[in-house]
Amino acid sequence: MHCSIARLVVDAETGAMGYCMAEGIRRDDCDAALRVVRDVGPGSYYLGHPHPLENPERASFMPKLFDNISIEQWQAEDALNVEY
Numbered sequence: 703m704h705c706s707i708a709r710l711v712v713d714a715e716t717g718a719m720g721y722c723m724a725e726g727i728r729r730d731d732c733d734a735a736l737r738v739v740r741d742v743g744p745g746s747y748y749l750g751h752p753h754p755l756e757n758p759e760r761a762s763f764m765p766k767l768f769d770n771i772s773i774e775q776w777q778a779e780d781a782l783n784v785e786y
Contacts, residue, residue: 715767722763 738753748754764770776782
């Protein structure tokens with residue numbers, strides 16, 4: 703039997719992303735978020751408010767082990783892959 707530590711790490715990160723997606727939308731902070739939307743108003747820059755800056759990990763999955771860069775940037779940086 704063969705076990706790759708690199709594969710185990712990649713699979714753990716992928717599993718964490720799947721778990722985050724399966725949790726769905728959290729509703730425990732909706733009142734605070736809606737208050738920020740009302741404070742900022744239409745046409746303003748919502749992400750400049752302290753609330754989203756204090757909670758980036760709640761907005762989307764942030765990988766702990768890998769870069770979250772665009773495909774263009776990845777290609778410009780020699781398109782490195784994880785070796786299994």
